[in-house]
Amino acid sequence: MSLLEETNAAGGTPVATPAPGPATPDVIRSAKPLSRGRLIWRRLTQTSRFWAGAIAIAVILLWAILGPLLYPYDATGRDPLNMGLGPTQLHWFGTNNIGQDLYAQTLVGLQKSIVIGLIAGPLGTLIAAVVGSVAGYLGGVVDRVLVWCINLLLVLPSFILLVILSPLFKGLSWVFLTIFIAGFSWMIMAQVVRSQTRSLRDRDFVKAARYMGVPMPTILGRHIIPNIASLLIIDATLGVVASILAETGLSYFGFGIRAPDVSLGTLLAEGTSAAVTRPWLFVFPAGVLILTLFAVSLIGDALRDAVDPTSGVNRD
């Protein structure tokens, strides 16, 4: 890409404009250019996708928190007069065959799914960052062992592993489920972090720090992690999506959240049997779930675009 580099070298935003008048040798005389963080933020806020996703998520979060307070029915109570009803003014999403209000249930399920996603996604990223950067930076035996473990965990699909492990957290609270989900969702990202770290390790500024005698943990914290931070933020965002998907999948097939807890997965499981005859029982929770995940994916994608310096340019 010599062409773009060439034009960017003189034309990119960061380069300051020399002021008219006699030039003081080699001194920038301009307003302070944008820092990288501000630049990313600006690019982010210029994309419509980001705003669509962010507003949708904000609305969904507010709805999940405030919705139940502003609604007369709760998730467990039964309305014996209205059983198996379609959406009405009284029961917005309808009721199931024992008269429980689906709107109230959906909001409770949404809360649970979001909380699990928000914990498990970033937790998985954290594990990936630690394992990946240590393996990549240290290299040698440590690297080989860690990579081998990652490959071993990748042999079986993590959904199957979670299903096999599900008896272990059967009687335990959903917190353990969350931890298990995070524990099986970091491997691919760890490989990415590792390869990034390996290339950073050979970059001159890391070498410079090493030759100065800067200790390893300081190098990781000061030079390596900040330089892959954008990658980690994106992964954490998309990790939220992956974790919610894992949770709903497990719960749907009866290996995740169990009664009396409610999540979107359990609701969907209940709704499936009647999906053809009483589609609202399935469609409403499914719609809410898809909308939530779609909004988060949009933010993740917009973040990725904002971080990538070549995005937005036609590269042909």
Place this chain on the structure above:
Amino acid sequence: MTDLVSIQGASTPARAGAPLLEVTDLSVTFPQRGGPDVNAVRGISYQVHKGEFLGIVGESGSGKSVSSLALMGLLPSSARVTGSIRFGGRSLLDLNDRQLSGIRGREISMIFQDPLSALTPVYTVGDQIAEALLLHDSALGKRAAQARAVELLKVVGIPAPERRAKAFPHEFSGGMRQRAMIAMAIANDPQLIIADEPTTALDVTIQAQILEVLEKAKELTGAAVVLITHDLGVVAGHADRIAVMYAGKLVENGTTTEVFAAPHMPYTIGLLRSVPNMQTAGTERLVPLEGRPPSLTALPRGCPFAARCPIAIDVCRETEPGLLVHGLTLSDELAAELAAEHVAACHRSDEIASGLLTRADVFPRPAPLAVQHSEARADAEPVLRVTGLVRHFPLTKGGVFSRQIGTVRAVDGVSFSIQAGQTLGLVGESGCGKSTTILEVLEMTRPQAGRILIDGKDVAGLGRAELLRLRRDVQIVFQDPMAALDPRLPIGDIIGEPLTVHGVKPDARQGRVAELLDLVGLDPQMADRYPHEFSGGQRQRIGIARALATNPRLVVLDEPVSALDVSIQAGVINLLEDLKEKLNLSYLFVAHDLAIVRQIADTVAVMYLGRIVEYGPVAEVFARPRHPYTQALISAAPIPDPVIERSRKRVLLEGDLPSPTEQIDGCNFRSRCPLYSLLADTDKALCETVDPVLRAHGQVETACHHVERNDLAISASLAGREDELAP
């Protein structure tokens, strides 16, 4: 000084008839998402005649590559191109992609900079050359195309072309890939060959070979050549005409002789004066060309060079000068005819051309340093002494069950020493082991063999605390100033980082950082800014400031200016020289640019395949190189002076650097040695069996058995050239 006769005499091929290529008022603009447009090329006009060799010179961002991609119609679809390009009677900008495809590769062909990425990795070289043939000759059979491809590979000097045609690009060396690119370019006997920095990624000895092949290709096809480069030395020896570009504009255009002898534009003058010349380097200071090109998104009013121009006057900041003939008062008709000869875009070119403003007035040479080089005291303990250093890498294959399939002898018994206040220049082609050598010094671990002594202390026997103390005395400046600075830290933190290791308090650190910024010529107020806010030259100054933070005794400079634009290099070299005198530093200066080594070094060590083959005082080695490799290296390095360049004796090396895994008996330079092939069999036997060691020849140590016969190669190469020239 420019009289009519000499101009006409200088125009090498007769520029009669209609030009082959006529570019008129060409502009290229790249729209940017959410930002101002980038005006990469702004209204340039030039002509290329049949068989002419035009050199387009400019720094990065000058628009030289963009303008030639516009000729080929290869710009991204987002680019806006205006003006006119006429080639052989057709207007290229009016043609669509299909029509242009018929011209590309048949009438105009192009050679790109990086030959590795320019060849498709999954097809064989032969197939890719045959493709060029088949695309434009549907009657040609596959077999015939393959046969012709082999023939072409032979023409460009690739040994065993039948076998090589079946090889993939990754199996070729850089020089061979570029030869293959040239073969592809000449496949259909084009009328115009555009070469975009064809030798920038290559070593000097390979560069010399490639330029020869390009000349040969030009002779064979009779094509005109447009050579785009940043290196004045490369065009000096080959181009008939030179066009200089700056900030998207053509600022000077004339015959090579004219432009080098009597440039009319201050930028050209500055460029010519700032480039170190191997013939004169080391005797005087370089002329710095300060500042940097303006941003192409927000060009100032007036002349784009005004901000850097020492002779800018008010009008320069108001109106942009046009490209005009200067120094002559002639009738319009004659002036128009001459416009093709030597034009420059400067309001004061008349004064320059008439001699009122001399080049020394425009860019005066800085005063020599007050302190003269202190003579090294031979008895003192050297700052760095390396003896018999060895670094071999096992070459393994496979992952889990890896096995060793060879040894890379990266460094194979290297010895040198550096006295306080002295500079050692370490030169050699890529892969010769110079980088490994300095990394071994900086790692400060026990070497595989040999000893590294810093200030007389052997690094092998030191504890952690002592090593940390020693690290204070040795610092490094890297080649790429962008990669060497952490983009996430403000430069104050970057410069202060070495101090954190030694427990310096934050307050003291801040003070020291301000001091250092001042020392390297940057504003101390800028400590809280981030690296991306600085230009390449400024970033390298930041890297130098960081290296100086701990008051080191020795600074290792790993190609410190090779990533910088030519006009910036002189300023950084001058700064390094100043600092050395001021702070009594020692430098270990690694470079492939011989002119710069000659400029800054006191002693030079020439490396080849992990060994030092020649070692001695810089002036002596450059004036009388004793080792055939040093001779070849020096003669391959281009000199930015067409007169010298055209009359030089050259020793061209054959082939590429052998693989460092090869176990070679006797002298490891034998396979490429120009002298070896001329020796009698009995003398050859010595080279084949005995590994030469460094022996003193006068002030210089040389590792060659036949030093006394080294003029043989030079006279032989001269004879060879004359043979070639004779019909």
Place this chain on the structure above:
Amino acid sequence: MAFYIFRRFVNYFILSAIATCLAYVVASLALDPASKYYGRNPQPSQQTITNILNGLGVNPDVPVLERLWNWIVNLVVHGSLGNTVGGTSVVDQIVSRSGVSLRLLLIGSVIGAIVGVTLGVWGAVRQYKFSDQVVTYGSYLVFATPTFVIGVLLMIGATALNGAAGMQLINFTGEYSAGLSGSWWDLTADRAVHLLLPTVALVLIGAAGYSRYQRSVMLDVLSADYIRTARAKGRSRNAALVRHGVRVALIPMSTFFAYSFGTLVSGSIMLEIVFSFHGMGEFTLNAITQSDINAVAGSTLFLAVLVLFSSTLSEVLYAALDPRVRN
């Protein structure tokens, strides 16, 4: 090159073997096969339960490593994976069920890959144009939808379609219509119709992933210097992209194939259950619910072998596509 692939195969083989053993151990520790007998009424005697457990080789009183060793010996010597709690042979179950699963997985992943790669190339070439945006948002929508939801939504859609058509256009419950008799052709057509919806769902998942990845690889390739070289030789833009671009952009896809395989396997397991196929997915999930250690071990072995073959295949593809790794 053969040696290279053989070495990779051995590497994957070891990984798969260890993963299967670990899965056996984990399943043995996590599952309690005795519990279902305690819940029975009348409760069988302790002796009976122990006999049953010993017969299956899953008695928790025997150290787990010893059970693992017996399981391995049994597998290597007799080619047996023990019995299910229902008393049938695990190997027989796998043999009879795997065909259903493999058919869905194979057809779905091949079509998904072809569609995804095509869409990815198309999207990259037409970057930021309308069609690219449609593909992009479409794939994000698929990513945001759990596999089983895609399945159920397709079922709802098919029901509506059948209702509108007034006849059973699309059958989607089970692998074939029970009790249908007719020519070989009729039976095959019936199976194909039943396979339609789950295949569509699997293709959607596969294509979404492949298209995103192929698009980003292709975008990198678009700006590659060798595309410019090919055009400088006289190839038109589109011809250069196809002849030189797509060919190179396929190389990293072979690695992505191995990565995405896990997702597809989980996806097809979910779809089998949603569409009531009696395949390996149902077998695996039932095994967990019934605390059937042998069945769980058998199905993990089956999955590990699948992964082993897909990984090796991806290495073969990689070596075939990229001359740089061949030597």
